[in-house]
Amino acid sequence: MSIVTNSDVEPAHIPAGGVGDDTLLEVRDLKKYFPVKSGGVIRRTVAHVQAVDGISFTLRKGTSLGLVGESGCGKTTTGRLITRLYDPTSGEINFEGTDIAGLTRRQMMPIRSEIQMIFQDPYSSLNPRHTVGTIVGTPLRVHNMVPEKKVLPRVQELLEVVGLNPEHYNRYPSEFSGGQRQRIGIARALALQPKLLVADEPVSALDVSIQAQVVNLLRDVQEEFGIAFLFIAHDLAIVLHFCPEVAVMYLGKIVEIGDRETIYEHPHHPYTQALLSAAPDVKQAAIGGRRERIRLEGDVPSPINPPSGCRFRTRCWMAQEICAKQEPPLMQIGKRHKVACHFAGELHETPARPVTAGLLGVDDQGNPSGEAAIEQAADQPGYADTWYDLKTKSVTST
Amino acid sequence: MSTDTFERPDDMAAPASPDDPFLVVENLTVKFPTHDGLVQAVTDLSYTVERGKTLGIVGESGSGKSVSSMAVLGLHDPKHTRLSGSIRVGGVEVIGASEDRMRKIRGNDIAMIFQDALTALHPFYTIGDQISEGYRIHHKVSKGEAKKRAIEMLDRVGIPQANRRVDDYPHQFSGGMRQRAMIAMALVNDPQLLLADEPTTALDVTVQAQILDLLQDLQREFNSAVIIITHDLGVVAELADTTMVMYGGRAVEYGATREILTHPEMPYSWGLMGSVPDVTGDADARLIPIPGNPPSLLNPPEGCAFHPRCPHVDKVPGDLCRTTLPDLVPGDRGENHLKRCHLANPGEIYTEEVLPEIAPDLIDPTTGEMIPELAAVDPDEL
Numbered sequence: 001m002s003i004v005t006n007s008d009v010e011p012a013h014i015p016a017g018g019v020g021d022d023t024l025l026e027v028r029d030l031k032k033y034f035p036v037k038s039g040g041v042i043r044r045t046v047a048h049v050q051a052v053d054g055i056s057f058t059l060r061k062g063t064s065l066g067l068v069g070e071s072g073c074g075k076t077t078t079g080r081l082i083t084r085l086y087d088p089t090s091g092e093i094n095f096e097g098t099d100i101a102g103l104t105r106r107q108m109m110p111i112r113s114e115i116q117m118i119f120q121d122p123y124s125s126l127n128p129r130h131t132v133g134t135i136v137g138t139p140l141r142v143h144n145m146v147p148e149k150k151v152l153p154r155v156q157e158l159l160e161v162v163g164l165n166p167e168h169y170n171r172y173p174s175e176f177s178g179g180q181r182q183r184i185g186i187a188r189a190l191a192l193q194p195k196l197l198v199a200d201e202p203v204s205a206l207d208v209s210i211q212a213q214v215v216n217l218l219r220d221v222q223e224e225f226g227i228a229f230l231f232i233a234h235d236l237a238i239v240l241h242f243c244p245e246v247a248v249m250y251l252g253k254i255v256e257i258g259d260r261e262t263i264y265e266h267p268h269h270p271y272t273q274a275l276l277s278a279a280p281d282v283k284q285a286a287i288g289g290r291r292e293r294i295r296l297e298g299d300v301p302s303p304i305n306p307p308s309g310c311r312f313r314t315r316c317w318m319a320q321e322i323c324a325k326q327e328p329p330l331m332q333i334g335k336r337h338k339v340a341c342h343f344a345g346e347l348h349e350t351p352a353r354p355v356t357a358g359l360l361g362v363d364d365q366g367n368p369s370g371e372a373a374i375e376q377a378a379d380q381p382g383y384a385d386t387w388y389d390l391k392t393k394s395v396t397s398t
Numbered sequence: 399m400s401t402d403t404f405e406r407p408d409d410m411a412a413p414a415s416p417d418d419p420f421l422v423v424e425n426l427t428v429k430f431p432t433h434d435g436l437v438q439a440v441t442d443l444s445y446t447v448e449r450g451k452t453l454g455i456v457g458e459s460g461s462g463k464s465v466s467s468m469a470v471l472g473l474h475d476p477k478h479t480r481l482s483g484s485i486r487v488g489g490v491e492v493i494g495a496s497e498d499r500m501r502k503i504r505g506n507d508i509a510m511i512f513q514d515a516l517t518a519l520h521p522f523y524t525i526g527d528q529i530s531e532g533y534r535i536h537h538k539v540s541k542g543e544a545k546k547r548a549i550e551m552l553d554r555v556g557i558p559q560a561n562r563r564v565d566d567y568p569h570q571f572s573g574g575m576r577q578r579a580m581i582a583m584a585l586v587n588d589p590q591l592l593l594a595d596e597p598t599t600a601l602d603v604t605v606q607a608q609i610l611d612l613l614q615d616l617q618r619e620f621n622s623a624v625i626i627i628t629h630d631l632g633v634v635a636e637l638a639d640t641t642m643v644m645y646g647g648r649a650v651e652y653g654a655t656r657e658i659l660t661h662p663e664m665p666y667s668w669g670l671m672g673s674v675p676d677v678t679g680d681a682d683a684r685l686i687p688i689p690g691n692p693p694s695l696l697n698p699p700e701g702c703a704f705h706p707r708c709p710h711v712d713k714v715p716g717d718l719c720r721t722t723l724p725d726l727v728p729g730d731r732g733e734n735h736l737k738r739c740h741l742a743n744p745g746e747i748y749t750e751e752v753l754p755e756i757a758p759d760l761i762d763p764t765t766g767e768m769i770p771e772l773a774a775v776d777p778d779e780l
Binding site: 070071180210213234235274275296 | 458459558572573574575602603604605606607608610611614629630631632633635636637656659660669670671672673674675676684685686687688689691692760
């Protein structure tokens with residue numbers, strides 16, 4: 001499988017922040033604030049919804065990055081920023097070395113064919129008055145990919161790729177089931193042979209037995225065409241299944257990012273631990289009763305007025321004084337593992353003192369201690385060669 | 399349908415015997431006449447739920463799980479529905495009962511929690527008004543007392559500052575809080591039977607865990623019978639005492655949850671388990687989807703409804719699967735486990751062919767048998 005070999009290649013040599021040879025997408029300190037307008041005739045901006053507040057990550061060619069989080073954490077906004085359906089408030093989106101964050105509509109035109117999107121709802125994302133042939137063929141016509149005569153054969157080819165009967169190009173979306181409609185959406189996204197596919201909850205609207213069909217199709221497509229995926233979902237199991245690298249978002253920020261194995265087996269952020277323990281498990285049937293789980297109180301706070309310091313502290317069971325005063329940096333604590341928590345540690349092995357105190361130059365309560373902060377490449381996309389080791393409390397490398 | 403023939407005022411008294419299950423559904427068939435023909439939404443469905451117990455109904459959309467539970471509440475319009483069979487709630491026959499009779503039962507003895515709280519709540523009325531409305535209909539109380547009761551219920555389901563939030567409108571609540579408010583509304587009259595139709599599907603995982611905890615606590619407190627309809631096998635595994643798997647309007651497997659989920663005997667149940675990725679599972683393993691699409695209920699397949707999608711059809715001699723509908727009968731594992739399948743040796747096929755594919759970690763690599771914890775599940779104990 002091409003993806004696996006790709007990620008098996010030693011990836012640590014990509015210089016921090018720099019665009020390595022196989023980096024397809026590099027997002028740096030990306031922000032999107034939506035204005036909240038007052039009522040009345042003069043609609044003044046009274047506040048901002050901080051939907052995405054400074055996230056950075058990289059995505060290598062032909063691999064997948066999963067974005068997980070609860071509703072309102074900004075994962076869909078991130079996807080829409082990268083496809084430039086929204087204009088970013090600030091930050092960079094480097095796609096193959098070009099910053100596309102500030103490009104005009106006209107300048108975006110050639111790049112749009114490289115970045116395509118699969119939408120969540122297969123019922124509202126297909127025009128009911130267009131035939132499947134028109135839906136899948138439109139991107140080909142708009143971008144003049146093939147001469148008009150070749151559009152239909154190409155559409156039929158695409159339908160075949162996604163497992164639909166090529167004869168059905170003349171049918172309307174209403175004649176297809178949910179899973180088949182999602183396949184039409186995938187065919188449309190593949191039409192322009194994109195390098196990056198943003199899949200926004202591609203299976204959550206489908207029945208369980210159909211979900212697996214679509215996930216397998218996406219895998220096949222990735223293997224065959226070497227497409228990189230930004231896979232957005234709230235279902236941790238699907239994301240872990242599909243993506244070798246996973247980023248967990250909470251209230252507009254990435255709180256933990258790393259390899260699939262690290263995130264699943266050694267989650268260091270309390271929110272990731274809670275998410276992993278919250279999903280009901282079929283295997284529990286053999287034991288009976290409910291699984292031991294971390295109980296999070298309350299709901300996600302409003303992104304209009306997020307909590308000071310660490311945004312998760314209002315629901316966190318180990319929050320202390322420092323959490324309200326200092327925002328934890330997204331620090332690298334392993335070769336390919338970053339976490340943003342003052343008390344980062346594996347479950348039931350929570351450190352007694354904030355691990356970030358020395359890093360930020362503050363004392364245990366979060367007040368400035370006068371000591372110099374340790375320079376660590378926080379909030380850089382990708383991974384650095386050196387990281388802050390939690391055990392020795394110093395910057396180390398392999 | 400004439401309602402008078404079903405008027406049995408004597409039955410409004412307590413159930414014949416307190417040991418009888420609270421809800422008894424027998425041979426329920428629901429058909430909807432449409433322009434295209436007769437939709438056979440539910441066919442010949444029977445189940446029981448006792449007080450203090452939970453039944454989980456699993457199946458994909460169109461399998462008839464919601465239609466059958468709406469029939470229990472008498473929510474189908476008799477003009478456009480053909481109902482037959484029997485549904486007894488605490489000894490009272492629901493099918494054919496008059497609308498007046500149903501109104502006394504609905505919301506009082508039986509209550510329902512719907513999937514999408516935003517559409518199930520009225521946007522123009524405050525949460526408090528909507529909760530107290532149901533209370534005032536079934537109890538002769540003043541508005542003030544009803545509101546007090548609403549605050550008490552909101553507090554019980556864990557809404558902070560209930561006495562202030564009671565005057566809020568649904569849009570001022572978050573998704574999880576709306577679902578809590580709906581649970582409060584359903585529980586305001588201490589119903590003996592609670593129907594929860596996909597109660598957590600629209601919610602985030604951490605909130606889902608909160609709501610499931612709440613449902614379980616409340617069930618223990620009020621000792622009510624609960625039916626939980628879901629497509630999430632994990633929810634069923636953790637909450638339900640008994641499980642029914644539905645396909646194409648029929649029950650295809652029915653028994654104790656632990657038994658059904660550890661020793662499923664019907665290929666559709668195998669398919670369901672194989673198509674769900676597991677957080678703990680092997681990440682590179684391919685999912686094993688059920689091929690094809692759910693059957694049309696307008697024109698259900700001949701024989702077993704699952705045969706067009708079933709990978710094990712060739713293991714059954716002759717054309718049995720295509721021609722004859724299998725009965726829902728006890729399989730190899732005794733009376734507590736009913737299945738609707740022609741396969742003669744489902745247990746063997748499951749351990750030898752299905753488990754190694756869908757959950758290799760449950761198989762002992764040396765002996766090729768199920769790990770001891772699983773194999774030890776005894777059908778007669780459950």
